[in-house]
Amino acid sequence: MAAVKRQDWILYDGECDFCRRIVTRVSREDRAGNFKIVPFQEADHPAATPELRKACERAVHVIRANGRILRAGEACLYVCHRLGWRWAKPVAKSPLMRLIEGAYRIVADNRQVFSKYFFTREIE
Numbered sequence: 001m002a003a004v005k006r007q008d009w010i011l012y013d014g015e016c017d018f019c020r021r022i023v024t025r026v027s028r029e030d031r032a033g034n035f036k037i038v039p040f041q042e043a044d045h046p047a048a049t050p051e052l053r054k055a056c057e058r059a060v061h062v063i064r065a066n067g068r069i070l071r072a073g074e075a076c077l078y079v080c081h082r083l084g085w086r087w088a089k090p091v092a093k094s095p096l097m098r099l100i101e102g103a104y105r106i107v108a109d110n111r112q113v114f115s116k117y118f119f120t121r122e123i124e
Contacts, residue, residue, distance in 0.1 A: 006065035007036040010079065011048065011056050014039020018115035019060070026079060034082045059108055073097065073104035 010026065012019040023037045030037075040048065040056035047063050055061065059072040062079060070078050077100065080088035091100065107114055 004045065005033060008034060008065055008078075008082070009043070009045050009063040010035050010037045010075075011043050011045075011052070011061045011063065012037070013056065013060075014041050016111055016115075018111040021032050021115070026083070031090040035079070059104070072108070073100035076100075 010023060012023050014020065026035065027037055032037065033089065040061070042055050043053070045063055047067065047069065052069070060075050062070040062075040064078075066072065074092060074097070076087045077092040081092070091097070101119075
């Protein structure tokens with residue numbers, strides 16, 4: 001009998017066009033099936049508490065298979081690392097993490113603007 005693969009969950013804002021486009025890309029690149037990608041509004045994971053759902057309104061979250069919860073820039077770098085982007089793990093462990101979190105907050109707070117100007121065409 002084959003072992004069931006435990007996936008990390010990505011919880012994102014399913015009502016956000018920018019977020020949907022990003023997770024579409026992640027889904028396409030996740031050839032190994034590492035992630036279960038779910039809008040936080042529909043998440044039935046046991047860790048998806050009301051507090052976590054509220055936090056997901058402001059930032060993407062990853063619930064790792066081991067139960068650890070990552071948010072915002074840290075979650076994004078973790079996803080990049082799992083997709084094979086080798087630079088992501090060293091950056092996550094460096095002083096650059098403060099810069100990453102700041103950049104994440106700017107983008108998250110202005111998702112509509114970024115969506116309008118950076119996603120003017122559909123993701124293929």
